[in-house]
Amino acid sequence: MSAENKPMRRRDELEALLPFYLNGTLSGADLEAVEDWLAADAEAMAALAEAEMEAAETSAANEAIRPPTDALARFNRALEREAGPAREASGNPFAALWRRLAGLPAGLAWATAALAIALVLYQAVYGGFGERGGYEIAGTEQDEAKRPFALVVFRADARMADIGAFLSANGAAIVAGPTAAGVFRVAVSAETGADFDRAVALLAAQSFVESVTPGRRPADAN
Amino acid sequence: MRHHARVYRFVVRQTGSETMADEIANEVFLEAWRQAGRFEGRSEVSTWLLGIARYKALSARRRRREEGIDEETAAAIPDDADSPEVAAMKEDKGAALRRCVDALAEEHRTVVDLAYYHGRAVAEIAVILSIPEATVKTRMFYARKKLGEALKAAGYDRGWP
Numbered sequence: 001m002s003a004e005n006k007p008m009r010r011r012d013e014l015e016a017l018l019p020f021y022l023n024g025t026l027s028g029a030d031l032e033a034v035e036d037w038l039a040a041d042a043e044a045m046a047a048l049a050e051a052e053m054e055a056a057e058t059s060a061a062n063e064a065i066r067p068p069t070d071a072l073a074r075f076n077r078a079l080e081r082e083a084g085p086a087r088e089a090s091g092n093p094f095a096a097l098w099r100r101l102a103g104l105p106a107g108l109a110w111a112t113a114a115l116a117i118a119l120v121l122y123q124a125v126y127g128g129f130g131e132r133g134g135y136e137i138a139g140t141e142q143d144e145a146k147r148p149f150a151l152v153v154f155r156a157d158a159r160m161a162d163i164g165a166f167l168s169a170n171g172a173a174i175v176a177g178p179t180a181a182g183v184f185r186v187a188v189s190a191e192t193g194a195d196f197d198r199a200v201a202l203l204a205a206q207s208f209v210e211s212v213t214p215g216r217r218p219a220d221a222n
Numbered sequence: 223m224r225h226h227a228r229v230y231r232f233v234v235r236q237t238g239s240e241t242m243a244d245e246i247a248n249e250v251f252l253e254a255w256r257q258a259g260r261f262e263g264r265s266e267v268s269t270w271l272l273g274i275a276r277y278k279a280l281s282a283r284r285r286r287r288e289e290g291i292d293e294e295t296a297a298a299i300p301d302d303a304d305s306p307e308v309a310a311m312k313e314d315k316g317a318a319l320r321r322c323v324d325a326l327a328e329e330h331r332t333v334v335d336l337a338y339y340h341g342r343a344v345a346e347i348a349v350i351l352s353i354p355e356a357t358v359k360t361r362m363f364y365a366r367k368k369l370g371e372a373l374k375a376a377g378y379d380r381g382w383p
Contacts, residue, residue: 025343
């Protein structure tokens, strides 16, 4: 039996779970076991403090590694070499988004690159934005030209699942973007000015939204 | 930038080479583009990216072993005049701990990095490393045991193991 397959003592099992208790990913019986241990054993709190120190030093060691500043430019060149002309010819709705990455500041561009990948993946997983009706981006067939909209910047750590769920639940859709400043145009469902104000306020309240600027208001509000 | 930086750091820790990590981090995002249609949504995108990074880092390390060690890697190998334990005695506990984490075997340090720095769950680490969840826990146990022993040798007895 290899060392990795030997059964662990109870204390050893709990010590192995502490890092996952600290990073907030434990659940079920494992979480209950650690919480019981922390509540009942004075040594457990000392062990938790040691694990916290390990976490701090491990993070510091990782953060000390600085990625090269020109990584984005080289990534874009590689992407263009591989898929540039083919992408444009194929009518891929993400092509414009990818092309714009080259003009963005490095930090913003990487955030947008991650979002772009997430958009691609969202489409891959759920079978196309248009088919679901509630979530679309520029380049799809539906004409969004006359819908009221807001200009939205998503947070760099926004999760596509959260954005998609929110847009679908509220009849909203990404209809263009991002601009060079990372701004997306999000069409909202609103027939009156009051509807529009509520929709904008709701967008602004979401944890994955960095900022919202009201765009076109419904016709009755003009 | 956050996603790229995390992938880059993950690969640096895997390979010990910034040059290699730079190339691999870019390849990971290109690969994500190529494979987007095959992504099944069973894990978070960030977990999937780290899984690609892990595979590419292992491949690169294998190639490097076949081709011989490069100059950058040779320069990065620490002078072994001081063992991690002896070197740790010269530092405060935090610095000693960091040195001990860096000195862990790669398979142990990777689990520590993924849990503490990347915030991954047991199940996610199992996906990234393609190992059973029980093995993730066992590796974490041995990693923390080794850390405790190294710190004890450096004069910091944590009471466990």
